[in-house]
Amino acid sequence: MTEFLQQLINGLSVGSMYALIALGYTLVYGVLRFINFAHGDVFMVGSFVGFYVGRNFSKTTWGGGLFVMIVAMLACAALGILIERLAYRPLRNRSRLTVLITAIGVSLMLENAGQLVFGANPRPFPEVFPSRQFEFGQLVVSSKDIAVLMVTVTLLAALRFLVMKTKIGTAMRAVSFNPQAASLMGININLVISFTFGLGSALAAAGGILWAYKFPKIDPLMGIAPGLTAFIAAVLGGIGNIPGAALGALLIGIIETFVKGSRWSTWTEAIAFVLLILILMFRPAGLLGKLQPEKV
Amino acid sequence: MINWHRRGFLNGVLFVAVAAWAGVGCKKQSDSGGSAGSSGDTIKIGEFASLSGSEASFGRSSHNGTVLCVEDLNAAGGVLGKKLELLTEDDQSKDGESGTAVKKLISRDKVVAILGEVASGRSLEAAPICQQFKIPQISPSSTNPKVTQMGDYIFRVCWEDKFQGSAVLAKFALTGLNAKRVALLTDVGAPYSVGLAKYFRDGFTAGGGQIVAEQKFTKEDKDFKAQLTGIKGLNMDAICVPAYYGQVTLIALQARELGIKVPIFGGDGWEAPELIQGPGAAEALEGCFFSTHFSPDQSDSKAREFVAKYEKKFGARPDAMAALGYDSVLALAEAIKRAGSTDGTKVRDALATTKDLDGVTGRITLDAERNARKPAVIIEIKGGKFVFKETVNP
Numbered sequence: 001m002t003e004f005l006q007q008l009i010n011g012l013s014v015g016s017m018y019a020l021i022a023l024g025y026t027l028v029y030g031v032l033r034f035i036n037f038a039h040g041d042v043f044m045v046g047s048f049v050g051f052y053v054g055r056n057f058s059k060t061t062w063g064g065g066l067f068v069m070i071v072a073m074l075a076c077a078a079l080g081i082l083i084e085r086l087a088y089r090p091l092r093n094r095s096r097l098t099v100l101i102t103a104i105g106v107s108l109m110l111e112n113a114g115q116l117v118f119g120a121n122p123r124p125f126p127e128v129f130p131s132r133q134f135e136f137g138q139l140v141v142s143s144k145d146i147a148v149l150m151v152t153v154t155l156l157a158a159l160r161f162l163v164m165k166t167k168i169g170t171a172m173r174a175v176s177f178n179p180q181a182a183s184l185m186g187i188n189i190n191l192v193i194s195f196t197f198g199l200g201s202a203l204a205a206a207g208g209i210l211w212a213y214k215f216p217k218i219d220p221l222m223g224i225a226p227g228l229t230a231f232i233a234a235v236l237g238g239i240g241n242i243p244g245a246a247l248g249a250l251l252i253g254i255i256e257t258f259v260k261g262s263r264w265s266t267w268t269e270a271i272a273f274v275l276l277i278l279i280l281m282f283r284p285a286g287l288l289g290k291l292q293p294e295k296v
Numbered sequence: 297m298i299n300w301h302r303r304g305f306l307n308g309v310l311f312v313a314v315a316a317w318a319g320v321g322c323k324k325q326s327d328s329g330g331s332a333g334s335s336g337d338t339i340k341i342g343e344f345a346s347l348s349g350s351e352a353s354f355g356r357s358s359h360n361g362t363v364l365c366v367e368d369l370n371a372a373g374g375v376l377g378k379k380l381e382l383l384t385e386d387d388q389s390k391d392g393e394s395g396t397a398v399k400k401l402i403s404r405d406k407v408v409a410i411l412g413e414v415a416s417g418r419s420l421e422a423a424p425i426c427q428q429f430k431i432p433q434i435s436p437s438s439t440n441p442k443v444t445q446m447g448d449y450i451f452r453v454c455w456e457d458k459f460q461g462s463a464v465l466a467k468f469a470l471t472g473l474n475a476k477r478v479a480l481l482t483d484v485g486a487p488y489s490v491g492l493a494k495y496f497r498d499g500f501t502a503g504g505g506q507i508v509a510e511q512k513f514t515k516e517d518k519d520f521k522a523q524l525t526g527i528k529g530l531n532m533d534a535i536c537v538p539a540y541y542g543q544v545t546l547i548a549l550q551a552r553e554l555g556i557k558v559p560i561f562g563g564d565g566w567e568a569p570e571l572i573q574g575p576g577a578a579e580a581l582e583g584c585f586f587s588t589h590f591s592p593d594q595s596d597s598k599a600r601e602f603v604a605k606y607e608k609k610f611g612a613r614p615d616a617m618a619a620l621g622y623d624s625v626l627a628l629a630e631a632i633k634r635a636g637s638t639d640g641t642k643v644r645d646a647l648a649t650t651k652d653l654d655g656v657t658g659r660i661t662l663d664a665e666r667n668a669r670k671p672a673v674i675i676e677i678k679g680g681k682f683v684f685k686e687t688v689n690p
Contacts, residue, residue, distance in 0.1 A: 003525060006554075010521040120348035120388060122542055124574025133553060138529070140555045215518035215546055216574050219350070225516045260522035265512045266484050 002138040007261050013145040015253020016152035020207030021230035022245040024200030030176045030240040031196045034096055037103040038083060039204055040227015041110035042076050044220060046205030047212040048118050049075045054126040065129035069209045073202035080201025081194045114220030125216035148210045155206060156246055168195055236276055238286025247287055338381035339638055342401030344412040349389025350542050353568035354414040354617045358436050360610050361621030362411060375629045383407060387418060394418040395425060402429050408638040411624050414617055416440030416488040423450045430640045432647055436624040437617055440491040444666040449644050451666045453623045454589050460563050461495025464587045464672045464688045470503045473559060475533035477508045483539040485515035492538035492563050508532050520547045524554050535560045541568040548580040564588040567615050578680040589616040590657045591673045593684040602656040623655035
């Protein structure tokens, strides 16, 4: 029982980091109907920004950690907007495959540029947040797990508020629903799309900082594996759907953890993918794809 | 697996993008050692090494040792009256790169022999190519038994994992650590790890020990809490992690976070300064052990001389990879001298009869399986330093 609970905590913690990345995929897909494959690499850039900023803090405090995270989020938001402006906007009216290939190109460019600028060797990530362990009998909860969960929940709630209650959120939903009609109603589509990219990239940066805080070794190729898992999570939850992305991510995180902890650990990805196929066979739009028609 | 999925996707649908990528950014090349150009009066030696990427610490150490030996030999007048010229290719610690690097060294640069690699997986990748072109390959420090089984042109100047796993690690766990119940954590993506785990298990159970669980992970993994939670309640005396240093640090950190306090030990894949760098790493690994080929604290004169020269040139203490890199060049140069020629087959025949070569890591004799028989050392992590503990003889 203790082991079950411990694995559940481990899984939730990994799953919430996947959720932050998955939200970026889902936001961009909701507005533009295309998969931004460079998203995992924006996540990587986020950790490296945290690495350079966090090194200048001699003491680790919660305030300092939040500052590092906010700087990384702002930097990545700018990067996301820049990528959209330079790489995707000129191709907006081309076929979707063209943009998809460009996205993969941007991804590889970020990976290789990262190896040139940051170096290909894994770097130890500074301790940006304090960390300690809480023991409940045999159960050990790390402050890292709590921080990851809290940041994710807070950002999710903020995102929900932004999308549902604010003017720009309404505009995002309008563009997602019908871009042409939205632009006829006087919505500045370019602005909304830039904003969406910035938002998604900022969430990826937050994920990147938490990831590096939990697994303190970062390298320029670190975004590939979690980026892909998060993409699958977004599809599993129903791509374009915000709660779906979070649900899918938590589910994948928990399943992965339980399989890894069992003696079928080498089959982790295989089992996750088989589950994905099974779910998509019965619910082609993903878990929440139909239940909640609100799209970003 | 995730990587594979992506690669498959790219190859299938968008192979153009991949081809462009492979062409643009994937190969780095560095040239060092002897004088460039003037190929007629030099003997060209090819080296492929992981100078960047996940095993860069090993690659760079080994490369430094190699460069030092080439310089020493050239300063002493070279081999057969010619200077040695070292051509180095960086494989970026990536699977698939070593094959390309070695093919280029052999067919374009026309090297007489290949030195490399540290990682067994990448040595295994290069071996069939060297065998096919009848160019001798000397791995400085790949310990997986399969490496030299790839053909009679493939040699190594270190011992292999059968010795390291069953004679060194298993013996040390049973007598040094007094451990009867051990859990194993294996990187199934690395032939080195799989091989070493197997030989450790054989030796340890034969000596009366019990493997209470074996958990697995792959190279991309960063989260080991699931596997560690799975073994936490098993009442074990120690954990054996026969993997490379990058993952060992994360495993140790996460084990301590979960409240697992038993010592962790592993093989020569641990020996890199990066092992104990980063927040909490040295504390997490305090009192842990690993086996390796060489310690700079060893007392014999050849080793001391090497340590002094290395420190003078690179400003750091040499590790086992550096010492083995040095010895790989030494063995090759000696074989070329005895063969009196740079012909691949003649050099191979001379290498096969290497006997009592006075290397930095001890006397090197290559056996019929083209492996070296040498003692191993156990190193303890103590106060954030690698401290020599004991020597284990074969």
